[in-house]
Amino acid sequence: MALDRCYSCPLGVAAGVAEHRACPFVPREREAGAHLYVEGDTADRVWYIVSGYVALSRETSEARSSGVTWAVRRPGEMLGTEGLVSDTYRDSAVALNAATLCVAPREVVDAWLGPEDSPARAVLQLALRTRCNEVPRRSCADGNATRRVASWLLDEAPSQNAPQIPRQVVAGLLGMLPETFSRALARLVKLGAIEIDRRTIRVVDLDALLRAAGEGEGEGEGEP
Amino acid sequence: MALDRCYSCPLGVAAGVAEHRACPFVPREREAGAHLYVEGDTADRVWYIVSGYVALSRETSEARSSGVTWAVRRPGEMLGTEGLVSDTYRDSAVALNAATLCVAPREVVDAWLGPEDSPARAVLQLALRTRCNEVPRRSCADGNATRRVASWLLDEAPSQNAPQIPRQVVAGLLGMLPETFSRALARLVKLGAIEIDRRTIRVVDLDALLRAAGEGEGEGEGEP
DNA sequence: CGCCCTGTTGACAAAGGTCAACTAGCGTGG
DNA sequence: CCACGCTAGTTGACCTTTGTCAACAGGGCG
Numbered sequence: 001m002a003l004d005r006c007y008s009c010p011l012g013v014a015a016g017v018a019e020h021r022a023c024p025f026v027p028r029e030r031e032a033g034a035h036l037y038v039e040g041d042t043a044d045r046v047w048y049i050v051s052g053y054v055a056l057s058r059e060t061s062e063a064r065s066s067g068v069t070w071a072v073r074r075p076g077e078m079l080g081t082e083g084l085v086s087d088t089y090r091d092s093a094v095a096l097n098a099a100t101l102c103v104a105p106r107e108v109v110d111a112w113l114g115p116e117d118s119p120a121r122a123v124l125q126l127a128l129r130t131r132c133n134e135v136p137r138r139s140c141a142d143g144n145a146t147r148r149v150a151s152w153l154l155d156e157a158p159s160q161n162a163p164q165i166p167r168q169v170v171a172g173l174l175g176m177l178p179e180t181f182s183r184a185l186a187r188l189v190k191l192g193a194i195e196i197d198r199r200t201i202r203v204v205d206l207d208a209l210l211r212a213a214g215e216g217e218g219e220g221e222g223e224p
Numbered sequence: 225m226a227l228d229r230c231y232s233c234p235l236g237v238a239a240g241v242a243e244h245r246a247c248p249f250v251p252r253e254r255e256a257g258a259h260l261y262v263e264g265d266t267a268d269r270v271w272y273i274v275s276g277y278v279a280l281s282r283e284t285s286e287a288r289s290s291g292v293t294w295a296v297r298r299p300g301e302m303l304g305t306e307g308l309v310s311d312t313y314r315d316s317a318v319a320l321n322a323a324t325l326c327v328a329p330r331e332v333v334d335a336w337l338g339p340e341d342s343p344a345r346a347v348l349q350l351a352l353r354t355r356c357n358e359v360p361r362r363s364c365a366d367g368n369a370t371r372r373v374a375s376w377l378l379d380e381a382p383s384q385n386a387p388q389i390p391r392q393v394v395a396g397l398l399g400m401l402p403e404t405f406s407r408a409l410a411r412l413v414k415l416g417a418i419e420i421d422r423r424t425i426r427v428v429d430l431d432a433l434l435r436a437a438g439e440g441e442g443e444g445e446g447e448p
Numbered sequence: 449c450g451c452c453c454t455g456t457t458g459a460c461a462a463a464g465g466t467c468a469a470c471t472a473g474c475g476t477g478g
Numbered sequence: 479c480c481a482c483g484c485t486a487g488t489t490g491a492c493c494t495t496t497g498t499c500a501a502c503a504g505g506g507c508g
Contacts, residue, residue, distance in 0.1 A: 010346045010349065010350060011343075011346055011347075011350075013341055013346065014341050014342060014343045014345070014346035014347075015343065048350075053388075053389060055389075055393050057396070068396035069392075069393045069396040069397060070361050070396065070397065071358065071361075071397070072389060072393065072397065073354070076350075077350065077353075077354045078347065078350050078351065078354065081347070081351060096388075096389055096390065096393065097388060109347075112343050113343050113344045113347060114342065114343060114344050117237055117238050118238060118338065118342075118344060119235075119238045119239065119336050119337050119338060120337045120338050120342060120344035120345040120348055121238070121344040122234045122235055122237065122238035123235075123238075123302065123305070123333075123337065123348055124344055124347055124348040124351065125234065126234060126235075126272075126300075126301065126302050127302065127305060127348065127351050127352060127355070128351060129301075130297070130301045130302065131351070131355055134295065136361050137294050137295075137360050137361045137362075137363060137399075138361075138363065139361060139362060139363035139364060139399025139400070140363060140364045140399065140400075141395075141396070141399050141400055141401055142399075164277075164320075164321065165277060165279075165296060165320055166320065168293075169279050169293045169296065169320065171365075172281070172292040172293040172294065172365070173293060173294065173295070173296065175361075175363025175364065175365050175399065176363070176364075176365055177365055
C-alpha cells in the first residue's frame with residue numbers, strides 16, 4: 001500500500017508507513033474539472049493533494065459570477081477539513097488539472113487523529129473552526145457595495161450584540177472604503193431596511209434587507 | 225491558576241485543568257487599540273481570545289489604506305498560530321476593544337502539543353501552513369487592477385511552473401472579472417513587463433513588473 | 449472647553465463592471 | 479480525417495459604481 005512518496009508525506013510519516021503501518025489516506029486520480037465536493041454536501045471525506053490544483057468557490061450569493069473562486073489549494077495541502085468541525089462542506093471544490101488526491105473517510109480520520117481532548121487536537125479544532133467561519137474578503141466583483149453591506153448585515157444579524165467594530169474596519173472586510181460603506185448604509189436606511197446612528201446599526205426590516213442583499217439573484221440552480 | 229472559565233475552555237480542557245494540571249496559557253488584559261504583534265515580528269507567542277475582538281491586517285503594499293483589516297478574530301479563536309509553522313507573524317494584530325487574551329510562549333505551546341509526528345499534529349501543521357500561505361482575496365480597495373495583477377505575478381513568479389490556472393479563476397482570486405484581468409495583462413505587456421499568449425504568462429522584465437506593482441507606494445511609515 | 453479622531457456628505461473623475469462581438473484552440477461527431 | 483461547434487479568452491464602447499479629495503459634524507478625551 002505504501003508508495004514511495006508516502007515516506008516523505010507528512011501524513012504518511014504521521015501514520016507510520018515507515019513502521020509498516022497503514023495510512024488512512026488512499027490515492028485516487030481525478031480528471032480536470034472534476035467536482036470533488038459541493039458546498040452544503042455532507043462532509044464525509046477528507047483529502048490530501050498529491051498533485052494538481054483545486055479551486056474553492058462559495059455561492060456568496062451575488063452577481064453574474066455566482067461561484068467565484070476565492071482560493072486555490074495546491075499539492076501538499078488538505079481539502080475538506082471542515083468535515084472535522086462541521087457537518088457540511090463550506091465550499092465547492094473543483095480540480096483545475098488532472099490531479100492525484102489521497103482520500104479518507106471523515107470518521108476514519110477522526111479516529112486516527114486520536115483523543116478529542118489532546119492539546120494538538122484541541123488546537124487543530126480551533127484552527128479549523130476559525131478557518132471555516134472565515135468569510136472570504138469581499139471584492140467589487142461580488143456585487144455592488146450596497147448588496148455586500150446588506151449581506152454582511154444578514155450574516156452578522158444573529159450576533160446582533162457583536163458590533164462595535166469600527167466602521168473603518170468593517171469597510172475593509174467588505175473590500176471598500178469607509179466613505180463607500182457609509183454611503184451604502186445611507187442607501188439601506190433610505191430603503192427602510194435599517195436604522196443607524198453614528199455607531200450602531202439596527203435592522204428594522206429584514207425583508208427589505210434580504211431584498212437589498214438579493215437584488216436580482218436567486219437564479220442559481222433551478223432553470224433550464 | 226485555573227479560573228472558572230478554564231474548565232469550559234477547549235485549551236483548558238486539553239491542558240487538563242480539571243485534573244489540576246496547569247494550562248500553558250495565562251490570561252492578560254489589553255486595552256482597546258493595543259498592538260499585539262506586527263507583521264514580520266519574530267513569532268514568539270500564541271494567543272487565545274477570551275473576550276474582545278482583534279483585527280488582522282497585512283501590508284499588502286498598496287494604496288492609501290495601507291493596512292486594511294482583512295479579518296477579525298473573535299472570542300474563542302486563537303491568534304498568532306502562524307508561529308507554529310513560521311518564524312514571523314504574517315499579519316499585524318490590533319485589539320479593537322478592551323480584551324482578555326490568554327498568552328503562551330511559542331516554544332511552550334510547541335512542547336505542549338506533543339510529538340511532531342502525531343497525526344493530530346501533522347494535520348494541524350498542514351492546516352496552519354495552508355492558512356498562513358493564504359493571501360487574502362484582493363479587492364479594488366487594494367489598488368487598481370493592473371497593480372493587483374502585477375503583485376500577484378510577483379508572488380507567483382517563484383513558482384513559475386505553477387500556472388495553468390485558468391484566467392477566469394485567477395481573476396476571481398484577484399477580485400476582478402475576467403475581462404478586467406485580460407485588460408490588466410494587456411497593460412503589463414504594453415509596459416514591457418510580461419509576454420503573454422492565450423494561456424501562458426512570461427515575466428520578461430522584473431523591474432518593470434515591480435514598478436507596476438509598486439506605483440506610488442513605499443511611503444508606509446517614515447514621514448512626519 | 450477645545451482638539452482630535454471617526455464617520456458623513458458632496459462633487460468629480462477614473463476605474464472597472466456590463467454587454468456584445470469576435471478569435472483561437474480543442475474536443476466532438478460525422 | 480476534417481468540419482463543426484463549443485468554451486475560454488480578448489477587445490471595444492459605454493455607463494455605473496466607487497475611489498478621490500475635501501469640507502464638515504458629532505463624541506470622546508484630555
